[in-house]
Amino acid sequence: MAEKETISIKLLVDKEKNRVVFAEADKDFVDILFSFLTLPIGTIVSLADKKSNLGCMDSLYQSVKALDVQYFQTEDCKNLLLTPKSTVEYKYRNLELNFIGHDTDPPTYYICPTWTCATETHCLVSMFENAKCLCGEKMSQNAFFGGNIIRRDRNNGVVFVNGNEKFIISDGLHVKTVSAETSLAILQRFKIQDGTALEERIVTVGADEVLNLLHHSMLSKTPLTDVFLLKQNKIPRKRIKTEPLGKLQSQSDAKKMKLNILIKKSHNKVLYAVVKEDFLNFIFGFLAFPVGSVIKLLRVYSSLASIDNLYRSVRDLLYEAPGNFKDCQYTLLDPDVAFHHFCKSDQLLCLKEEDPSNFTITKCQTCFEDGVVVEGNTCQHGCKQAKLRCINPKFKNTVTETGGEFIKGSMMFMITDELIVEPHSPISSISLVNKQGVPFSDLEERTVRVGEQEALAILKASLTSKTALTDVFCKN
Numbered sequence: 001m002a003e004k005e006t007i008s009i010k011l012l013v014d015k016e017k018n019r020v021v022f023a024e025a026d027k028d029f030v031d032i033l034f035s036f037l038t039l040p041i042g043t044i045v046s047l048a049d050k051k052s053n054l055g056c057m058d059s060l061y062q063s064v065k066a067l068d069v070q071y072f073q074t075e076d077c078k079n080l081l082l083t084p085k086s087t088v089e090y091k092y093r094n095l096e097l098n099f100i101g102h103d104t105d106p107p108t109y110y111i112c113p114t115w116t117c118a119t120e121t122h123c124l125v126s127m128f129e130n131a132k133c134l135c136g137e138k139m140s141q142n143a144f145f146g147g148n149i150i151r152r153d154r155n156n157g158v159v160f161v162n163g164n165e166k167f168i169i170s171d172g173l174h175v176k177t178v179s180a181e182t183s184l185a186i187l188q189r190f191k192i193q194d195g196t197a198l199e200e201r202i203v204t205v206g207a208d209e210v211l212n213l214l215h216h217s218m219l220s221k222t223p224l225t226d227v228f229l230l231k232q233n234k235i236p237r238k239r240i241k242t243e244p245l246g247k248l249q250s251q252s253d254a255k256k257m258k259l260n261i262l263i264k265k266s267h268n269k270v271l272y273a274v275v276k277e278d279f280l281n282f283i284f285g286f287l288a289f290p291v292g293s294v295i296k297l298l299r300v301y302s303s304l305a306s307i308d309n310l311y312r313s314v315r316d317l318l319y320e321a322p323g324n325f326k327d328c329q330y331t332l333l334d335p336d337v338a339f340h341h342f343c344k345s346d347q348l349l350c351l352k353e354e355d356p357s358n359f360t361i362t363k364c365q366t367c368f369e370d371g372v373v374v375e376g377n378t379c380q381h382g383c384k385q386a387k388l389r390c391i392n393p394k395f396k397n398t399v400t401e402t403g404g405e406f407i408k409g410s411m412m413f414m415i416t417d418e419l420i421v422e423p424h425s426p427i428s429s430i431s432l433v434n435k436q437g438v439p440f441s442d443l444e445e446r447t448v449r450v451g452e453q454e455a456l457a458i459l460k461a462s463l464t465s466k467t468a469l470t471d472v473f474c475k476n
Contacts, residue, residue, distance in 0.1 A: 004096050006206045011228060016197040020224040021190050023169040027161035028096040029205065030175060033310060034160045035095060036214055037332045040084035040341075041294065041463075042287030047100070048215055055463040056419035057286070063421035064284060071423065076128045076393035077406045084288040085127065085338040087354045088331050094159045099210040111143040111361070111388070118143075118388075119363045124400070125388040127340075134398050139391075143361065160332065163324045171224045173217055173306040175313035177321065203228050217306045256449040257282065257348075261473060262433075263444045270417045270469040271443075272432060274424055277407040279450065281343040283419065284406055286462060288341035292332050293351055294463070297456060303464045340392045344403045348455035356400055359388040417469045419462060448473050 009025040023029075045052045045061045052058055064081045072078045086092075092100055110126045111118040112133040118124070118141070122134045130138040166178040168186065181189065192198070209227055216223035216232070226232045261273040273279075295302050295311040302308055314332045318325050330336075339356035362368060364383035378384050394404030412424040414432075422428060433443070450458070454472060461468040 006204045007096050008202055008204055011201045011203055011224070013199045013201050013229065014197055015199050018225070018229055019222065020171045020229060021192065021198065022171065022186075023224055024178070025167055025169060027163070027165060027167070030161050030167050030169070031159040032095055032097060032099070032210055033169070033173060033175065033213075033217075034314060034328070034332055035088075035092065036217060036307065037292035037295070037311060037314070038086050038088045038091075038290055038335055039214075040086060040288050040290055040338070042081060042084040043086070043100075044214065044218070044291070045287070046083070047211060052215060052218075054218055055461065055465050056468045057462060059416075060283065060419045060421070060462065061287060063419070064287065067421060067423075071407060071411060073394050073405055073408055074396055076131075079128060080341060080393055081284055081287050081406065084341055086290065087336050087338050091159050091331075097205070097207055097210055099207040099214070109143045109359075110139040111141050112137050112139050113141045115365050115368075119361060119386040123386050123388045124391055124398070125359050125361075126391045126393070128393055131391050131393070132398050160328055161324060165321075165324065169224070170309070171222045172309050173223060173313070174309040175317065177317070217310065218304045220305050223306050256451040256454075259448050259450060261446050261448055261469065262429075263446055263474065264436075264438050264442055265444050266442050268470075268474045269467070270474060271436065271438065272414050272416045272429065273469060274429075275413050275415055277405065277409055277411045277413070280407045280411075280413055280415075280421065281405050282348065282450075282455065283415075283458070283462070285337075285341070285343055285347075286459060288337055289351070289459075290335040290337065292335045293337065294459065296334055297349055297351070298460055302460065339390050340394060340402065340404070342402070343394075343405050348450065348452050349459070353402055356390040356392070356402060357387060359390065360385040361388055362386075415469075417467045419468055446473075 007028055009023050009029050011023050012021040013019070014021050041054075041057055042061060045054065045057050048054075048058075050058050050061055061082070064078060067078070069075050069078055089100075092098070110129050110131065112122065112124065112135060114133075114135060114137055117133060117135045117137070124133055124139065125143055126139045130140055133139050167175050168178055168181070169175050170190070186192075212227045212232070213223055216226045220226050257276070257279050259273045259275050259279060262271045263269065264271055291304075291307060292311065295304070295308060300308050300311055311333065314325070314328055318328055318333075334352075336352045336354040339354040342351065342353040344353075362379045362383060363386050364379040364381050366381065367379045367383070389400040392399050392401060392404055394406065395401075413421055414424045414429055415421045416432070433440070448454075457472045458468060461471040465471050
């Protein structure tokens with residue numbers, strides 16, 4: 001599908017209050033909005049050039065980038081976190097506007113340069129170039145040349161929304177079909193009593209506007225007004241009341257991770273925690289979590305401004321017209337973490353990882369070299385497709401099994417309240433305390449444990465606050 005440089009949407013604007021009442025758009029714009037739910041958190045931080053202002057996520061991302069590769073199981077573990085993949089990245093090629101930043105190229109994967117090995121003998125695919133195939137060759141052949149490796153999109157190019165419906169989108173990104181409401185109901189829903197202050201405007205939406213909308217949707221309850229009327233490029237963190245998570249069933253201590261935290265007693269504030277590699281594996285994994293999975297984990301009370309509304313909209317639309325939103329239940333409301341982006345040992349949050357053996361490639365070398373995309377089971381020459389297994393980059397050996405860890409074992413790290421991570425050093429710890437001017441008499445050490453309840457609280461705080469550890473461990 002050919003991408004456009006811009007699309008147009010229609011706004012109803014309250015001139016007196018300088019705000020968007022609602023927008024009217026077709027499925028192309030709604031597909032773009034819904035795609036926000038499929039993006040890993042790390043991708044959003046990267047798209048914002050590490051200036052997303054999304055709680056502690058910028059600090060966490062920068063910590064991964066700054067941490068020496070010697071602390072990771074493999075070099076690719078670090079790359080896995082800095083450039084996390086989405087399970088539906090193949091669908092991004094069908095979006096009308098490309099805002100992800102990969103130009104028009106599909107995602108790149110690599111296979112063995114020996115064709116029979118790639119399609120018949122070992123049938124492996126790698127996310128990273130020059131991984132070692134089981135035959136001993138380096139996997140250097142670009143497997144996405146011409147789009148040949150495909151994950152089956154049985155919706156014939158449909159991204160998320162099928163049909164030609166028009167949609168009404170509130171300033172807070174609540175989406176409904178136009179046919180779902182009468183004109184009078186729309187006026188009543190948006191509390192419109194006097195139309196003299198209202199004005200219709202057609203606005204042009206390009207990649208820059210979509211990126212701004214993505215970032216504002218997680219920080220503001222009025223993203224349409226912010227982007228199209230106020231023209232805000234910088235994203236101030238607007239204070240949004242956080243919703244309580246509620247209590248979960250308690251776990252045994254055997255299933256919990258242990259942290260040693262240093263508290264500034266006079267302010268009841270965490271200065272830093274000393275943690276093992278299990279906690280680092282857990283918290284670094286946030287960068288690979290798709291937004292939709294985060295919203296589900298937090299029970300649609302993420303406090304991420306307008307994103308909860310977007311999630312609820314998908315849920316409501318699936319109930320009202322399930323035929324027009326095929327497969328959205330899984331791709332938007334409960335997206336898997338991409339294959340091999342997940343650490344299962346000591347994993348406290350209930351997330352699913354994508355099946356690492358869901359790639360197919362046409363076994364016809366002629367089609368592959370010609371860049372022919374084959375959507376069926378056979379190519380024009382009658383060649384069938386081979387199923388490939390994705391190599392797990394968290395292991396030094398060539399394996400396709402799931403699991404594995406990002407960080408090497410038997411390591412200790414220091415993590416600050418803002419989730420800045422460094423290797424643990426007593427000298428660095430003392431220097432941190434001195435820099436903050438805290439007298440030693442004002443310090444207190446505590447041991448805390450992290451189970452499912454605390455894990456969810458840390459996830460939420462890391463997305464919405466600059467003091468994630470204090471919010472979880474020192475709030476009464």
